[in-house]
Amino acid sequence: MKMKKFLAVCLSAAMTLSMLTACGGSAAAPAAPAADAAATEEAAPADDAAEAEAPAEEASGDVQEITFMIWDDLEASEDLITKGYKDSVDRFNKDFEGKYHCTPITTNLEEYYDKLNALVAAGDTPDVFIASPGANLNDYATTGVAAKLDDYLAADGWKDTFTSDAVFAGGTYGDDGGDGPGIYAIPLNIAAACVFYNTEMFADAGAEVPKTFSELLDACQKLQDKGYTPITISAGTAWCLSMVAGYLCDRNGLNLQDIKDHKTDWKDEKVIQAGKQIQELSKYFQKTAAGDDNDVATAAFYNGDAAILIQGSWAIGQINGSCAEGFADKVGVFAFPAVDGSSADPNRVIAKSDSLCMSADTESPEAAIQLIKYFVDDTASKYTAEVGGKIPVTNVQYDEKVAPPELKYVMDVFKNASSTFGFYNESLADTEAGSTFDNCFVEIFKGQDPATALDPIQQYYEDNVW
């Protein structure tokens, strides 16, 4: 009996102790000794603006923990841009050791906004989070989730390090901003949606780089006749198809603002025409386009199974990060072609920037801003261009000889662009409207009459927008 009591007491004590240990384990990282912190300061490169501000000597013992949420796995991703983001976080943690510490929260892209929204709803918004300008960013900037960043940008001439005010356009809000007019997101880099093509396959098939939609169809026909799969695309990941649809709508002369203002609607002849063109183009898609997700579809291009990939310039990071050696040299880039007979500007480019927001509720705004600075400092911006192959947003001098050759082509497309516009599914009234647009074009791809297939988006706007 005594033995039983003794055992019971021991077990209870062990349980209580383990609970206490579990509760107290992760409150804060142990403070770095001052000597370590000083050593870290020495290690930081002197030419880096952000790093120069790292006051590592102030390691007081109270490490300020911040969280950073991103749509890719920082540890496992082969994407070179993601690797650059990881490097920024690592440099921040190293330089501010003992003062600040950033813990990344990672998830895959498809579930990113769902999880971020769940955290926002739970009152646990990450201190810094990545977002795409458009409907997604609107939700955070106009409701007070994201903080206004003008004061931080104005301090120490940080804003002057960016190429122009235009790079902030996607994150700038007027009176609808949650904290008044201002900038709510810092762009990290710019990606332009272009057409990547396999130069060897084009040469073998005798296809020319197309300038118009009919020339694109001709080139596809030649590639198909030669036995190549002309275009690889994912209809399983609906935004891929809707990116092409967005280009076709734009090339046919559709102005999204006119739809927003209800000067026209989704049954506009230009949208229907874009639908018909998607159906024409889909004859040249890989047979499994319906079922392939974006990773499978892009892999078909990277593996040399298809000649054309219509994708954002983030593909450069993937081409140079995970493709077989020598493949990158075969890749060429051209702008999405004009539509024959259309008076619309054929030099407009779909552009997208990864942007960082700071939570309006963060308890460590200084730490959060320092972290954001590490994503756009010279080291990060040089990496963006020279390794990641994306267009940097700061005035950094990068070595064009070192940068991936595709970046030059993308830069040429970007320089020749008369203006930019966003991905259609991210530029509509809200995320549901974007998803409805995506679904409509999937139905068109499947063969439904475009005029009928557009009913859901028309109905959505009638019920919720106009």
Place this chain on the structure above:
Amino acid sequence: MDKLMRNKKAIILFIAPALILFTAVLFVPVCKAVYYSFCNYKLPGNAKFLGFEGMKFLKNYKQLLTKDQTMRIAFRNSMFFMIFSIVTQLIFGLFLAALLTNIRKGRNLFKNIYYLPCVLSSAALGLLWMFVFTPRLGINQMLASLGKWGGDCTLGPQWLFNTEGYIILPIWVVSFVALWQYVGQSMMLYMAQISGISSDVYEASYIDGCSKKQSFFYITLPLIKPMVATAMSLNAIGSLKFFDLIYNMLPEGFLSHKADVIATHLYTSAFKFRKLGYGSAIGVILLILCLIMTVIINKFVKTENYDM
């Protein structure tokens, strides 16, 4: 013990932990969901009650039941999935249970084999089966390598992408995968009940000239009816709120919500489109459906208690 059970303080003390947990984890969230379903609640904003004037607080329900095309599809798919699950799991679960209770060698081995999928992660299984049914891999690839479709696996059935028909092929595929995954659970329930039937009853029936088949239909089936009702209720509720395999196996974008079930529609509305009020209304409808199905099954599957 009897003395203890008459002590009100002791009763309260024993009930309190479960009651507090139930209230905090289940009752309060359900009440909140009901309240949110009467609100205009879109993330990242706050919940705003729609008001009593002109029954405005029912706006989410009106939208859901009259205008939402996806809800109609989701309801149809969920009903199909529920009926399919109830019928197939009853038949196959009973068959396996009867089979395994009658074999002597390897009973535990087969019991574990059939039950194994139940304890595996649905997310992992969803991905596994997705690969099996992906056009370039799995079944199509295997059949193509045997010469089917001229060796071109892309010409085979689009198991997860065909959107033709009243109940589309992907829903049939997921239904069969769910049957494979959960039939072991039904089997275990029936086996537990069957093994509780006294062997005396069977021996008496054999003496009276009963065949094995007759003893199954006239002894086993009537005696396990209470478990049939329980298993059917569990299947009905489980399949109505079924989510994981649909979410993990099917490409959301390409199917344009044609493969949605009520739970995936709830998830999409609440977390993708951030309409928590609307999502809560779907949740309330789902709860009501589960309650109705439980009542119906308990009412129509008449059970009598026998001393076994």
